[in-house]
Amino acid sequence: MSRVRSYLLRNGLAGLSxxxxxxxxxTSDRMLLYYFGTKERMVAEALSMDDRRPLLRIRGVRDSADAPEDAAGLRRLLEELWAESHSPDxxxxxxxxxxxxTASVLHPDRYGPLMRDLITEWTDVFAPFFVRLGMSDERARNEATLVFDAIVGLLYGSLADGDWDRAAVAFDTLLDRLESGWTPDGA
Incomplete structure (x- = not known):
């Protein structure tokens, strides 16, 4: 699987044959299909094999006694996630x-499920942190969506223009604005 992953990192998805x-x-293409079922499943498995994924670490924190109990602690966790997410490696x-x-938007029938699963997974990991702060499940999912989508957008912009410093300042600004609103429902 690591060789599949390396191939994908070198060649990308566009025109993947x-x-x-x-x-x-x-091996043969038939054996790959036999083993994975579909090309899309192969891509999903290759991406998920990274045992250093930030998602796994955040899930571990969420399920531990070290989970943040207040807005400041959640902010620190998100700052760690940001630093980890845009590290050079x-x-x-x-x-x-x-x-x-992009493929999930252009080919929703093929790659849409993979992207939806990833977004759901991240939202499911973040939402309990917000519930722990006293938010309703619905509001917690909305906050989790906002944070995840903002991180993705800032990473994408930084990758495109190379200005990682500006993105870091923007992320800090976002957290400054959001943290004060991370209060229990009705507070």
């Missing part, structure tokens, strides 16, 4: 991740 990949792996993955995002 199983024959050249299979040839590089020393994570940047190598971003073009493929954004290509997958």
């Amino acid at each position: 199983l024959r050249p990949l299979a040839q590089e792996l020393g 994570r940047r190598a993955l971003m073009p493929l991740q954004f290509e997958l995002m």
